[in-house]
Amino acid sequence: MKKIQPTILKGTRDFLPKEMMKRNKVMEILKSTFEGFGYSPIETPIISPAETILGKYGEEGDRLTYSFKDRGDRSIALPYDLTVPFARFFATNYQDLPLPFKRYQIQRVWRAEKPQQGRLREFYQCDIDIIGSKSLICEAEIVKMIVTSFEKLGLKNIVVKTNSRRLMNAVLTSFGVPKEKTMDAIRIIDKILKIGEGVAISELEKIGINDPKKIIELLKPEDTNKNTLKKLSAYDTSELEEFLTYSTLLGVQEKNIQIDPMLARGLDYYTGLTFEVISPDWESGTICGGGRYDNLCGLFSDKDFSGVGVAFGFERIMLLLEKLNLFQDIKAPSQVLVTIFDKDSVKDALSTYKILIEAGVPTEIYFESEKLAKQFKFADKKQIPFVLIRGENERKNDEITVKRMENGTQKTIPLTQLVSYLQNYYEAK
Amino acid sequence: MKRNNVRIAVQKDGRLRASSLKFLESLGLAIKKVDERALVAQCSNENVEILYVRHSDIPKYVLNGVADFAILGANVLYENSLELKKIKTLDFGQCSLKIAVPKESPIKNIIDLNGERIATSYPNSLCKFLQSQKIHASIIEINGSVEVTPSLGLADAICDLTQTGNTLKANGLRSIHTIFDSVALFVESPFEDSLKKKFIEKFLESK
Structure with a gap:
């Protein structure tokens, strides 16, 4: 029979155990941090009626959305991101949810892109939102949670850049920028780091804005947040000040937060504060971002809900942690391998195995009574740190030998002390 | 209710107790004699209370603000990975x-x-x-x-x-x-308090 080629689609991935354990660890850290701030997990369907996904991201987004006809000839789409499915979820369920509602969601999304470096067809997104409150405590809490999450991942020097969309609008209005050009101007200013000041100025001039140089000068962040706000004192900066007061009270340090009046985050739907997180160790873009919006569910419901949310760039964070070599303490799932000494030892090995699994020591047993060297090799390949050996001598003396694979040292101890010995081996904890 | 006195936790039983009391008395505190099993002793000349607690529990009293000061071995801080502010290194408990x-x-x-x-x-x-x-x-x-x-x-x-x-x-x-x-250390709680501050000024900074 002709075999099928075991291929996967370009832009999708198989995760081998080592990689998967790293991903699980990062997800666990993020989830436990989110839950520590009172955020609840939710999940939304992978397949949805196409009309709940299409038409929300503009032409480009529609083109990149995976969609197909199912067997009942219905148009089905896969999620392009987690924002729209969450808006739909909230519009469906808000009456049953406690308000304000705080959720986190880590799920796969799909994009029908041409796969290339850093662009996948299937990847994870990780979103958190508070919806149903206009208090700036929400923003402060989210920033505290961002800083805490990255700290727990080993990234202590991240900077949360923040700005007020209202303030930016006020500045542009004061320079005579007409309303219909505000969004264009914001988009140009937002990419100033990428395109350079000179290009930005000429682009702003091109859309008919006077004095772009002065605008940019005014919006440049100063050395401290206090000085940035001072420079803008002719405008209403109360929103940023209140937010800073709250986040300081929550223990967010000045080094982790920067008011950047040029920050916009291109998206149109932000209405209040916006956030972008950068790391000094990562030059290729932001690792987390979001902001305040006023009308998340507008497409699905007549009700207006104000909320604030950010998305963690899960795949980028994985690459960054890998680059910084922060995955050294990833352990194999099992810590101990029970070997089978010879054909007559099967019963004995099983009873040792039983003791350990029932005591909660992560253990596995070798399935065949093969040469010990072969069993050791298996432990090595699986990176299991301890191997147990119980031959005739050990059995006679009610003992067991524990071999540490890393350096080959062996220790023979009373069988009755095995669980305590392994549990207290500090690496096995 | 807000406390209106200063509390110092010392070791209840063990090698630090006698030296700790001697040190406090050398500062000028007149500690009333109490039964060895008593957990609290007052001072007759100051609004100061001495708490006698288990050595390993001392950090809990200080970290919860129930005691303002404590005398304890540096080893206890190390064992519990705590950083309490040290006011003075003492010359006993080596x-x-x-x-x-x-x-x-x-x-x-x-x-x-x-x-x-x-x-x-x-x-x-x-x-x-x-x-x-x-x-x-x-x-x-x-x-x-x-x-x-x-x-x-x-x-x-x-x-x-x-x-x-x-x-x-x-x-x-x-x-x-x-x-x-x-070695034994004289440490303070991590909380701001005016009585605590006055105590430091009166008994420790002038010495």
Whole structure:
């Protein structure tokens, strides 16, 4: 029979155990941090009626959305991101949810892109939102949670850049920028780091804005947040000040937060504060971002809900942690391998195995009574740190030998002390 | 309710109690004599209360703001990975956290501890030390009489506090390494308080 080629689609991935354990660890850290701030997990369907996904991201987004006809000839789409499915979820369920509602969601999304470096067809997104409150405590809490999450991942020097969309609008209005050009101007200013000041100025001039140089000068962040706000004192900066007061009270340090009046985050739907997180160790873009919006569910419901949310760039964070070599303490799932000494030892090995699994020591047993060297090799390949050996001598003396694979040292101890010995081996904890 | 006095926690039983009281009296506090089992003693000349608590519980009293000051061994802070603000290093309570093995043991230096069983009442201090030395061993936590564990077959080595080394000798043990030397410290709680501040100004800064 002709075999099928075991291929996967370009832009999708198989995760081998080592990689998967790293991903699980990062997800666990993020989830436990989110839950520590009172955020609840939710999940939304992978397949949805196409009309709940299409038409929300503009032409480009529609083109990149995976969609197909199912067997009942219905148009089905896969999620392009987690924002729209969450808006739909909230519009469906808000009456049953406690308000304000705080959720986190880590799920796969799909994009029908041409796969290339850093662009996948299937990847994870990780979103958190508070919806149903206009208090700036929400923003402060989210920033505290961002800083805490990255700290727990080993990234202590991240900077949360923040700005007020209202303030930016006020500045542009004061320079005579007409309303219909505000969004264009914001988009140009937002990419100033990428395109350079000179290009930005000429682009702003091109859309008919006077004095772009002065605008940019005014919006440049100063050395401290206090000085940035001072420079803008002719405008209403109360929103940023209140937010800073709250986040300081929550223990967010000045080094982790920067008011950047040029920050916009291109998206149109932000209405209040916006956030972008950068790391000094990562030059290729932001690792987390979001902001305040006023009308998340507008497409699905007549009700207006104000909320604030950010998305963690899960795949980028994985690459960054890998680059910084922060995955050294990833352990194999099992810590101990029970070997089978010879054909007559099967019963004995099983009873040792039983003791350990029932005591909660992560253990596995070798399935065949093969040469010990072969069993050791298996432990090595699986990176299991301890191997147990119980031959005739050990059995006679009610003992067991524990071999540490890393350096080959062996220790023979009373069988009755095995669980305590392994549990207290500090690496096995 | 807001407390209107200053509280100092000291060791209830053990080698630090007498020296701690002597030190406090040398500052000028007149501590009323109380029964040895009493948990609280007042001062007759100041609005100061002395709390007698278990040595290992002292950090809890200070960290919860129930006591403003405490006298405790540096080893307790190290064991609990705490950083309480030290006001003064005192001249008593000297002792060392040591690793010891039976005299005839083949274990000669700390590298030989790899894979062995080490009994201790200070598991965190020992764990930190082993990690810093990249030694892997099984830490057997025992709350007292650690020195007998090797002869009973429960451990191959011990990690314990010693002052003179006599207990080690009496149990046929020899020290192979000193993890750290400890001494009694006068520390303060991490909370701002005006009475506490006044106490420091009056009794410690003027001395």
